[in-house]
Amino acid sequence: MPLYKEQGVVLRAVKLGEADKIITVMTQGSGKVRAVAKGIRKTTSRFGARLEPLTHVSLMVYRGRSSLDTVSQAEIIGSFRAIRGDLGLFAAAETMLEAVDKVAEEHERNVRLFLLLLGGLRALDTGPADPAAVAESFLLKLLSLSGFHPSLRACAVCGRPDPSLFSSGQGGAVCASCAELDAGPVSAEALAYLAGLAGSDLLKAGASAPDPQIRREARPLLFGFAEYHLERRMKSLPILARSLVP
Amino acid sequence: MYEGPIQDLIDELSRLPGIGPKSAQRLAFHLVKAPAEEAKRLAEAILQAKERIFFCKECGNVAEGDLCRICRDESRDRTVLCVVEEPKDAATIERAGVVRGRYHVLGGAISPLDGIGPDDLRVQELLERVEREGVSEVIIATNPNLEGNATAMYVAALLKPVGVKVTRLASGLPVGGDLEYADEVTLSQALEGRREM
Incomplete structure (x- = not known):
């Protein structure tokens, strides 16, 4: 052998x-x-x-x-001793581990995915103020790496700016004239927040917690988009969303 | 493969955890060849276990009736609770004979990868029990792995407002092991928990 x-x-x-x-x-x-x-x-x-x-x-x-x-x-x-000693960091790290497990192929070299995971865990190990935001930023980067980058600043179909609806199946934000039946409304603030997470450095993504209202709106869109395109249910997402800290 | 009852027996046995089709076949033929009394004793033991064993209302351990043997025992220290993941962990600690208090079985550990959160464990029951029974110390004896440690952190944070003393089993070098083979995580925990002699 x-x-x-x-x-x-x-x-x-x-x-x-x-x-x-x-x-x-x-x-x-x-x-x-x-x-x-x-x-x-x-x-x-x-x-x-x-x-x-x-x-x-x-x-x-x-x-x-x-x-x-x-x-x-x-x-x-x-x-990663800091992650092991904090429930919030632990929940965020578990989401990263699960997402990588779902995306990676056995014995198929993927250095960028490995480096993304290492970067994500190292960012968490520094003890950010909002660990869940780091996990969400990580999820967006992982989607991009897998070829499913959601359109967040312009309509995913026609490219017009200021879209007002969101559809996982159509690839992200869409405008009213392109939207299909499964599209739902989305605020400009939630899209801007997700776009910020997608473009942010993992080390800075968790520096401060977002407005709870915006997070409440953005989170299900991101989680739904991830599960739709990865074609897998992510068991750790509901636990990340509820927060493990009692 | 086979006909009638023997195939039924093989099918049933291969549903058990850790038993594959080959092991099931071996067990089935052993039972068929064995004296009738042996097979009857096994069948009777399975039926009795299903009919008479419940989960203790207090601690969640396996019990004959409403309460388990340990919760019924008046001589046990009622101010100490030892929190474990599974009934078999309580049995292991009991075998060592080092805990004079009672147990609380959580029924697993927090594991987001498997979709198991605090709500799937008996943590609320633990909180109520600690408040109701005037417990003065809670010993957390979850497994010393990632999930067990996260569960311990969760339980400790949950019990903090109650003001009860919460302790965690020490982890470090195993008795009978070699220092040479100790890993960095275990060694650093052993060093943190060192004692003055």
Whole structure:
């Protein structure tokens, strides 16, 4: 079995059998990799906390015959300690992990997606005032990277400025004459807010919380757009929206 | 593959967690070859478990009747509550015999990736119980992983206004392990929680 070396961020870990786990890692050079970590649930496992989700690791992996590889060694590059110690940051990070897991293809190199994830997590690790905004900005950037950048400043169909309706299926904001049946009204403020998030640096996206009214309007549009185009339901979005902090 | 009852048995067994078609076939043939009493005992145990085991109204642990053995026991310290994810965690701590208080089973851990939020766990019941029963210390014994730690943070934040003492099981180097193989996260937690000797 060939052995290869990779670095990546652990997206999730699910239990397998008595003491093993299957970990999903977004790697720099091999896309999404699913690998078995043998014995990791035993307290004396040599992996310890190295393969916990939300860890940036350097890995040695055996290529398996099936789609599952096997981890032979792991070392921590970064463990995002601030995110682990704060519920708001944790909820935002989980949304990033889930979105990347949904978009990434197994063994298909996607360096830009890997770097986006690393950038998003590093931005969260600095402890922004509004972690959810960082996750939302991340989601917009991930959509753009996947070819689904929503039109926010002009009609997605004819390109005329000042659109007043929003339709996920038509690609974002649309004007009244182009809108199809599923389009709903949207305010100029909500569109401007989303456009701001899309263009913002991830490190600055969470600097201050937006007006709650604008967020209440913009959030379902963004989440609906993301789920429509990724063709997957995102389980972490309702939890991000409700906020985990009691 | 097979006919009649043996195939039915294989189908039923392969629905169990961790049992694939091959294991199911092996178990089915073992049962068919085994003495009739053995098979009857197993069938009876499954039926009894389904009929007589409920979840404790107080703590959420498995129980025979309304309350579990530990909640019924008057000699347990009523001022200490140990919060765990699953009934099997309570059993593990109980086996070590180190907690003299009672337990509270949350029924899982907060995991946004699986769509599990605080509302899906028995956290409101915990809050009510702490307020109602005059609990003075809550020991959080959720798993020392990402989800377990997030759950611990949530429970601690929820209980803060009540003014009860909240503690978390220490995490660090495992007994019987080698320092050489310790990872940075575990080692730094072990250092933070070090004790004077």
